[in-house]
Amino acid sequence: MRRKLAGIVAGIGFTLACGTSAFAQELTIFWAEWDPANYLQELVNEYEAETGVRVTVETTPWSDFQTKAFTEFNARGDAYDMVVGDSQWLGAGSTGGHYVDLTDFFKKHNLGEVMAPATVKYYAEYPGNSGKYWAIPLEGDAVGWSYRKDWFEDPKEMEAFKAKYGYDLDVPKTFAQLRDIAEFFHRPDEKRYGVAIYTDNSYDALVMGVENAIFSYGGELGNYETYEVDGYINSDKAVAAVEAYKELYQFTPPGWAKTFFVENNQAITEGLAAMSMNYFAFFPALLNEATNPHAKNTGFFANPAGPDGDQFAALGGQGISIVSYSQNQEESMKFLEWFIRADVQKRWAELGGYTCHAATLESEEFRNATPYNEAFYQTMFKVKDFWAVPEYAELLQQINQRIYPYIVGGEGTAKEALDALAADWTETFKKYDRLK
Numbered sequence: 001m002r003r004k005l006a007g008i009v010a011g012i013g014f015t016l017a018c019g020t021s022a023f024a025q026e027l028t029i030f031w032a033e034w035d036p037a038n039y040l041q042e043l044v045n046e047y048e049a050e051t052g053v054r055v056t057v058e059t060t061p062w063s064d065f066q067t068k069a070f071t072e073f074n075a076r077g078d079a080y081d082m083v084v085g086d087s088q089w090l091g092a093g094s095t096g097g098h099y100v101d102l103t104d105f106f107k108k109h110n111l112g113e114v115m116a117p118a119t120v121k122y123y124a125e126y127p128g129n130s131g132k133y134w135a136i137p138l139e140g141d142a143v144g145w146s147y148r149k150d151w152f153e154d155p156k157e158m159e160a161f162k163a164k165y166g167y168d169l170d171v172p173k174t175f176a177q178l179r180d181i182a183e184f185f186h187r188p189d190e191k192r193y194g195v196a197i198y199t200d201n202s203y204d205a206l207v208m209g210v211e212n213a214i215f216s217y218g219g220e221l222g223n224y225e226t227y228e229v230d231g232y233i234n235s236d237k238a239v240a241a242v243e244a245y246k247e248l249y250q251f252t253p254p255g256w257a258k259t260f261f262v263e264n265n266q267a268i269t270e271g272l273a274a275m276s277m278n279y280f281a282f283f284p285a286l287l288n289e290a291t292n293p294h295a296k297n298t299g300f301f302a303n304p305a306g307p308d309g310d311q312f313a314a315l316g317g318q319g320i321s322i323v324s325y326s327q328n329q330e331e332s333m334k335f336l337e338w339f340i341r342a343d344v345q346k347r348w349a350e351l352g353g354y355t356c357h358a359a360t361l362e363s364e365e366f367r368n369a370t371p372y373n374e375a376f377y378q379t380m381f382k383v384k385d386f387w388a389v390p391e392y393a394e395l396l397q398q399i400n401q402r403i404y405p406y407i408v409g410g411e412g413t414a415k416e417a418l419d420a421l422a423a424d425w426t427e428t429f430k431k432y433d434r435l436k
Contacts, residue, residue, distance in 0.1 A: 025331050026054045029320070030069060030080040033059040036139050036281055039352040040084075046347070047338060053331060066203075066393075073098040073323070081326040082335070084138055084318045088204075090126040092390040093321060099134040100322040100329060102336075106133040109340055116140070119356035122385045123319035128224055135319025136336055137356035139281065142313045142379045143212050143303060144372065146268050146286055147171065147275045150297035151185060160184075171301045175216060175244055178275070178304050182251035185274035194251030196267035196276035198260055199408055201400040205260040207386060208314040209277060210245050210403060212303050215312035215384045217241035222387075222425065227434040229425040234418035241306070242414040246407045257408045268298055279316045280379070283372045284352060300372035302379045315385040317354065356380075391432055398424040 029044070031037045037059045044055035058080070060068050066086070072079050073096065085093060093099040102124075106112065111133070112120055119137035126134055151157060152169055161169035165180050172178040182194030198209030214221070219238030222229035232238070249256070253272045256263070261282045267273035269285075269292040289295045305311035320339070322332045338344055345357035349366055354376065360366055367374045387395050402421040405411040429435045 025328060026056065027081045027328055027331060027335060028079065029055060029057045029082045029084060030072075031057055031059055031084040031318070032062045032065040034062070034281065035284060036353055037084075039348075040138075042351050043344075043348055043353070044335075047335065051334075051338075053335070055335065063202075070098075073325075076325045078323070078325045078327050080323050081328045081332045082320050082322055084320045085135070086318055087122045087315060088386050088388045088392040088396075090124075090134055090319075090388045091392060094126045094132070094134045095390050098324055100324050100326075102133045102136065102322070103131065105136075105333065105336065109337070111136065111340065114340065114358060115356045116358045116361055116380055118315070118380060118383050119317070119319075122315050122383065122388070123317060123356070126388060128388075135321040136340060137317075138320040138339075138353075139317045140354040140356040140361070140376075140380050141279050141281045141317030142315050142376070142383045143208060143277055144280050144283070144313070144375050144379055145275055145277055145301050145303065146283060146372075147299050147301065148268070148271075148273075148294065148297055149299040150294075151274050152299075157184075171299070172275075172304045174304050175213065175306055179244065179247060181274060182248055186251040188254070191272070193253040193267075193273045194275070195248055196252055196256065196259070196264045196273040197245070197248050198264065198277060199249065199252075199256060199404075200258050200260040201404040201408075204386065204396055206404060206407070207396060207399055208316065210242060210407070211314035211384070211386065212277070212312075213241035213245045213306070214238050215314070216303060216306035216310050217244070218306060218308050218310045224387075226436050227429040229429070230422045232422075233425065234415065234422045237306075239414045239418055242403060242406070242418065246410075246414065249407055265292075268292065268294060280354060280372060280376045281316065284370075287371065298371075300375045302375040312382050312384050313379045315383040317356075389432075389434070391428060394428055395425060398428065 037057050041057040044057060048054045069083055115137045119140050123137040124133045124135045126132060158169045161184055172181055185192060186194035198205040200206060217237045217240055219235055219241050220232045222232045253267060261278055264276045264278045265282055265285055267276045271294060283300060286292045286298050287295050303313040322329055326332060345355045345360050349355040349360055355361055361377060367377045399421055402417045406414060406417040
């Protein structure tokens with residue numbers, strides 16, 4: 001990616017230099033501690049070179065990110081000028097008065113068409129279908145899969161798989177095939193396991209993992225217009241999806257009851273699992289031979305379809321918002337005008353960022369730049385997200401409390417867990433006067 005796009009953005013510097021601010025300022029962007037934040041710092045260093053405005057990407061571990069951000073928001077502090085917040089923060093960020101309204105900015109720059117539709121819907125707009133925008137899509141992301149190509153392409157394995165299941169061993173196109181392949185490669189005696197999935201229940205890991213099954217099985221979390229959940233989150237399709245996710249859990253490596261992105265990449269780098277679920281943002285490490293001895297034998301695919309052909313994936317990623325307590329809102333707006341430019345978006349992709357810029361995303365150059373970009377491109381047009389309402393944290397806690405004991409502990413049934421969850425969420429939406 002870096003090499004292929006290197007020549008495209010040669011014109012950025014001259015253009016910006018013509019509009020250099022007379023007075024240098026400093027801007028601070030707050031984000032979580034991970035590789036995309038490092039890529040963003042590289043990008044904004046070029047903004048400083050061209051404008052004299054120094055931009056610092058301040059980071060904190062993911063475990064502290066939400067708490068630290070909202071502590072500063074609630075104190076009306078101006079430590080951060082911009083924040084790259086999770087998609088589910090939009091409700092709390094906008095209704096709490098923490099984010100600057102970017103609706104006019106959105107319309108002026110036609111960002112509803114410039115950015116990929118799903119990224120606008122989930123990273124920028126709140127309430128849904130309201131035409132009100134509070135962020136610019138920055139880091140597109142969703143859940144995809146990595147797999148061991150050498151295991152899949154071994155002639156003996158292929159012959160044995162076909163003899164057992166009656167079809168060719170290949171990248172799974174359905175959840176049923178994913179389950180079969182996970183079972184086939186699950187060989188604890190050989191310290192080889194079938195699949196690595198998200199199970200951590202402290203934030204959104206398990207929920208994002210299960211969403212991949214729920215959405216592709218045709219289930220929904222609820223009606224986002226009326227906030228009805230009974231009959232949606234506990235529908236037959238949602239129940240079947242949670243049962244399927246629990247079935248996958250039996251093919252995970254030992255001790256896989258509290259895992260997220262770090263462990264799921266380790267499942268590939270340590271040669272433990274045939275397939276591993278993870279956000280695309282963590283896939284670059286799997287192509288680095290310094291961190292993955294199996295890099296040359298690692299492939300990638302999009303989340304497979306459910307039994308009726310529905311195919312969706314859980315949304316990750318973040319948009320960038322201007323913090324309403326910032327003393328540098330005008331300079332922050334200038335920065336966003338620079339960031340959304342087509343040539344800057346290509347540069348963002350070159351550095352490793354997952355651009356949400358539609359033209360860049362759809363280009364053959366982007367789709368062929370890495371072994372996982374094609375799967376990323378396919379996924380970003382079929383993503384769905386969790387509730388982005390201000391009370392999302394309560395909803396997250398409730399779903400974790402209901403499904404974790406069933407999936408990991410084997411307690412009760414999926415139907416019982418989801419019926420109880422429907423009751424929890426109904427009470428929560430009543431408490432906030434959302435049920436119509």
